[in-house]
Amino acid sequence: xxxxxxxxxxxxxxxxxxxxxxxxxxxxxxxxxxxxxxxxxxxxxxxxxxxxxxxxxxxxxxxxxxxxxxxxxxxxxxxxxxxxxxxxxxxxxxxxxxxxxxxxxxxxxxxxxxxxxxxxxxxxxxxxxxxxxxxxxxxxxxxxxxxxxxxxxxxxxxxxxxxxxxxxxxxxxxxxxxxxxxxxxxxxxxxxxxxxxxxxxxxxxxxxxxxxxxxxxxxxxxxxxxxxxxxxxxxxxxxxxxxxxxxxxxxxxxxxxxxxxxxxxxxxxxxxxxxxxxxxxxxxxxxxxxxxxxxxxxxxxxxxxxxxxxxxxxxxxxxxxxxxxxxxxxxxxxxxxxxxxxxxxxxxxxxxxxxxxxxxxxxxxxxxxxxxxxxxxxxxxxxxxxxxxxxxxxxxxxxxxxxxxxxxxxxxxxxxxxxxxxxxxxxxxxxxxxxxxxxxxxxxxxxxxxxxxxxxxxxxx
Amino acid sequence: xxxxxxxxxxxxxxxxxxxxxxxxxxxxxxxxxxxxxxxxxxxxxxxxxxxxxxxxxxxxxxxxxxxxxxxxxxxxxxxxxx
Numbered sequence: 001x002x003x004x005x006x007x008x009x010x011x012x013x014x015x016x017x018x019x020x021x022x023x024x025x026x027x028x029x030x031x032x033x034x035x036x037x038x039x040x041x042x043x044x045x046x047x048x049x050x051x052x053x054x055x056x057x058x059x060x061x062x063x064x065x066x067x068x069x070x071x072x073x074x075x076x077x078x079x080x081x082x083x084x085x086x087x088x089x090x091x092x093x094x095x096x097x098x099x100x101x102x103x104x105x106x107x108x109x110x111x112x113x114x115x116x117x118x119x120x121x122x123x124x125x126x127x128x129x130x131x132x133x134x135x136x137x138x139x140x141x142x143x144x145x146x147x148x149x150x151x152x153x154x155x156x157x158x159x160x161x162x163x164x165x166x167x168x169x170x171x172x173x174x175x176x177x178x179x180x181x182x183x184x185x186x187x188x189x190x191x192x193x194x195x196x197x198x199x200x201x202x203x204x205x206x207x208x209x210x211x212x213x214x215x216x217x218x219x220x221x222x223x224x225x226x227x228x229x230x231x232x233x234x235x236x237x238x239x240x241x242x243x244x245x246x247x248x249x250x251x252x253x254x255x256x257x258x259x260x261x262x263x264x265x266x267x268x269x270x271x272x273x274x275x276x277x278x279x280x281x282x283x284x285x286x287x288x289x290x291x292x293x294x295x296x297x298x299x300x301x302x303x304x305x306x307x308x309x310x311x312x313x314x315x316x317x318x319x320x321x322x323x324x325x326x327x328x329x330x331x332x333x334x335x336x337x338x339x340x341x342x343x344x345x346x347x348x349x350x351x352x353x354x355x356x357x358x359x360x361x362x363x364x365x366x367x368x369x370x371x372x373x374x375x376x377x378x379x380x381x382x383x384x385x386x387x388x389x390x391x392x393x394x395x396x397x398x399x400x401x402x403x404x405x406x407x408x409x410x411x412x413x414x415x416x417x418x419x420x421x422x423x424x425x426x427x428x429x430x431x432x433x434x435x436x437x438x439x440x441x442x443x444x445x446x447x448x449x450x451x452x453x454x455x456x457x458x459x460x461x
Numbered sequence: 462x463x464x465x466x467x468x469x470x471x472x473x474x475x476x477x478x479x480x481x482x483x484x485x486x487x488x489x490x491x492x493x494x495x496x497x498x499x500x501x502x503x504x505x506x507x508x509x510x511x512x513x514x515x516x517x518x519x520x521x522x523x524x525x526x527x528x529x530x531x532x533x534x535x536x537x538x539x540x541x542x543x
Binding site: 012013014116117146147148149150151152154203207208210211212213214215216217218219220228229230232233234235236237239240 | 487488489490491492493494495496497498499500501502503504505506507508509510512
């Protein structure tokens with residue numbers, strides 16, 4: 001493997017690109033961006049935003065550029081532990097990323113700059129909050145011009161938020177197919193007719209889509225473009241977008257697991273024993289990164305994140321992830337990253353050359369993986385043979401904390417209620433035998449007052 | 462299928478035809494997106510000014526509002542001094 005690689009998603013902007021050298025991420029800033037970079041620093045915008053945690057801080061470093069002929073500087077941004085994508089975010093995560101983008105635009109305009117792009121991938125969740133990570137997003141404000149990233153903002157943020165809030169939360173997954181945002185004509189067709197009485201959605205989605213169709217490919221006159229929109233009007237537009245986004249709400253009700261916090265699978269003493277056992281196992285892994293798969297609202301993920309271990313809490317249910325995110329925001333948690341991930345169909349490599357968005361597997365491995373009350377969903381509801389589950393988990397992390405839920409468990413019985421039981425290998429010995437091909441068993445504890453068993457395993461090799 | 466009727470506007474004639482003023486580095490702003498912004502610019506600006514005026518007017522009668530602003534500016538000074 002080469003010691004230096006360009007990072008797939010950063011090639012579009014001619015002002016610079018990201019590269020990885022010896023495991024660390026750097027950004028080359030090209031000469032083309034010199035004036036804007038100097039203004040970013042001189043205007044005080046960089047200092048203001050990084051001090052408040054709204055913009056990822058970086059250091060200028062004196063190392064050889066990846067493309068010296070075009071280089072102005074090389075910077076080393078604060079290193080991120082994980083990159084996530086908007087189709088992996090809950091409603092409020094996407095909403096917070098949208099509001100951050102608008103806030104940055106307002107702050108930039110007050111210092112003579114603006115955002116030249118407004119992509120969801122410019123935002124990441126760092127230290128528990130939405131943060132702009134693209135150091136090349138700001139440029140000098142060309143007085144009088146309409147916002148160059150208005151279309152992108154509406155496609156990347158407003159359209160999916162409106163569809164998730166007003167049609168179906170699962171429409172956030174359209175961002176997997178449309179990585180440059182949901183086409184506005186599609187959003188306009190999918191939104192209920194009543195949204196035409198919402199001035200924000202009428203203007204920024206419905207009229208916007210109609211204007212795109214009507215004026216496609218037509219050139220805008222130089223005079224109109226230069227003096228087409230005063231700064232006050234632009235601030236008015238940003239303010240209106242802000243109010244439109246704030247007016248969109250989604251309550252996490254009605255999906256399969258959102259009442260998990262009141263779950264009754266365990267007695268009080270069993271739940272206590274389960275927590276104690278998991279805590280003990282986490283200590284044994286000595287992990288710095290931890291992925292909790294099927295994390296639900298993050299009850300057990302916090303056993304890791306509360307120790308300062310960077311923890312991904314992944315679940316396929318957007319309601320559970322929404323509740324988890326609300327909880328971590330309310331408590332100011334910094335080490336937990338809730339994500340919507342369907343393990344039956346995890347995020348794939350997407351975009352140009354399949355390199356712009358990385359697959360879930362490619363973003364690993366983690367030091368440790370945890371899968372509590374998940375195995376029956378994969379093996380029975382999804383028909384994945386146990387040895388395949390073991391093989392997949394072994395690619396995600398070195399250590400595995402896993403709970404085996406036997407067939408007699410009411411949750412498994414519920415899955416088998418309407419179908420024939422073809423799962424002859426689904427028993428604890430079959431489970432042990434499937435997993436021992438990939439893992440060495442380190443510990444095994446049956447949960448008190450329960451038939452469920454917790455295992456700690458270490459990957460072989 | 463038509464999406465929605467876009468409101469006709471006589472001003473549009475002046476916004477079209479000639480070559481673009483500034484080369485944008487890499488993002489296509491979209492002609493329709495640009496034109497829509499220019500069309501709503503007046504209303505957006507007017508509403509923005511009006512809202513600010515109303516907020517300022519009511520701010521005059523709110524004591525804690527003043528305190529908050531003062532505290533905010535102190536915090537800002539402190540931040541900048543770091």
